[in-house]
Amino acid sequence: xxxxRSRCAIVGAGEGLGVALAKAFAQDxxxxxxxxxxxxxxxxxxxxxxxxxxxVQVVEADARDPNALARAFEGAExxxxxxxxxxxxxxxxxxxxxxEELQDVLxxxxxxxxxxxxxVLPAMIARGQGTIIFSSATAAxxxxxxxxxxxxxxFGLRGMSQSLAKAxxxxxxxxxHVRLDCALDVPIVKSMMGSKYDKTRTANPDDVARNYVWVxxxxxSAWSNEIELRPYTEDWxx
Numbered sequence: 451x452x453x454x455r456s457r458c459a460i461v462g463a464g465e466g467l468g469v470a471l472a473k474a475f476a477q478d479x480x481x482x483x484x485x486x487x488x489x490x491x492x493x494x495x496x497x498x499x500x501x502x503x504x505x506v507q508v509v510e511a512d513a514r515d516p517n518a519l520a521r522a523f524e525g526a527e528x529x530x531x532x533x534x535x536x537x538x539x540x541x542x543x544x545x546x547x548x549x550e551e552l553q554d555v556l557x558x559x560x561x562x563x564x565x566x567x568x569x570v571l572p573a574m575i576a577r578g579q580g581t582i583i584f585s586s587a588t589a590a591x592x593x594x595x596x597x598x599x600x601x602x603x604x605f606g607l608r609g610m611s612q613s614l615a616k617a618x619x620x621x622x623x624x625x626x627h628v629r630l631d632c633a634l635d636v637p638i639v640k641s642m643m644g645s646k647y648d649k650t651r652t653a654n655p656d657d658v659a660r661n662y663v664w665v666x667x668x669x670x671s672a673w674s675n676e677i678e679l680r681p682y683t684e685d686w687x688x
Contacts, residue, residue, distance in 0.1 A: 455504070459483040459528045461513055461566050462535030463495035466636035467585065470655035471495075471532055471662060476502035478663050480530065484508045485522045485566075514557040516565035523569035530666055531570045533563045534585040537603065544598040551599055559603030564610055567625075571618065578622035581666045584611050588631040588678070608676075615675040624673055626665050630658065631680040651683045 458480040463472050472482055472495035482499045484492045489508050496506045507526075511518035513535040537558045540551065567582050574580025589597065590604035611627035618625065633639045635652040658679055665674055680686075 455479055455481045456529040457481045457483055457527060458530040458532065459485060459523070459526065459566075459570070460495070460532045460534055461485045461519070461562070462533070462585075463492045464536065465491075465494060466634055466638070467655045467658060468492070468534055469495045469498050470659035471534065472504075472506075473498040473502050474656070474659035474663050475499075475530065475532075476504035478666075481505040482507070483523075483526055483528065485511050485513075485519070486535075487512050513562035513566070514554065516561055519562060519565040520569050523566070526570075527573060528570045528580070529574075530581045530583070531566060532583045532585065532662065533566050535562065537600075539597070540599050541596045543596065547598050552602060555599045555603040556606060560606035560610060563607055567610075567614060571614075571623065574623045575618060575621045580622065581624045581626070582614065583626045583628060583662055583665060586611075586627050586629050588629055590627070590629060612675070619673065619675070622670075624666070624668070624670075624675075626674060627676045628662065628665070629676065629678040631678050631686070632684045634658065648683075651681060653679060653681050 458475040460468060460471055462468055463484040463486055476482060476499040481504045484495055486492045489510055492508055496508055499506045509522040511522040535558055537555055563584055584607055586604050586607055589601045590608035593601045608627050611625055615625035632653045635649055635654050640647050661679055668674060
């Protein structure tokens with residue numbers, strides 16, 4: 451499918467933020483390339499983007515498989531890449547973490563993110579413009595006694611994002627690490643929190659997505675390479 455507008459690619463356009471991002475960038479004038487493990491998992495994002503006037507291509511690829519990601523981007527001219535997969539949250543002491551679990555998390559958070567960026571960077575550099583946004587969390591700034599896996603993955607993601615920004619900003623590529631220092635107002639959070647759920651202490655996915663669009667539209671003389679988002683009720687955690 452040849453896009454008639456600039457294209458935004460989202461790796462991990464599942465429920466919640468993924469749907470909001472697809473809708474927001476479609477409304478901003480982009481066609482969408484949605485990359486995820488299953489087409490069904492991205493169905494709502496596809497519907498939201500089409501309703502907003504975008505052409506949408508869906509490609510099935512596991513973000514843990516760098517070769518699959520490379521194939522997903524073959525021939526795709528991408529102006530904006532958003533890396534937004536969601537891995538499992540595993541709470542347990544570090545001594546109980548297996549090396550296989552750590553390898554799996556790093557494959558998703560770091561290797562997959564790098565593979566996606568590497569797939570789109572050459573064309574962005576050649577054009578002298580492009581935006582790469584990594585969805586992250588405050589775990590990128592501090593470790594956890596019960597969530598080593600999440601912290602290790604996000605630390606690696608942040609370091610890679612900074613390295614790419616320092617290497618390619620001068621080439622016109624805007625690389626941004628977005629730290630979500632909060633829970634999102636999405637069904638999975640409501641289910642996890644049960645009676646403790648408080649909507650005012652969560653971030654609205656549509657509001658978060660609008661910030662991603664704002665970052666993409668920043669003028670070159672005033673780029674952000676790292677931003678943090680939280681609701682007004684959030685107690686800062688660092």
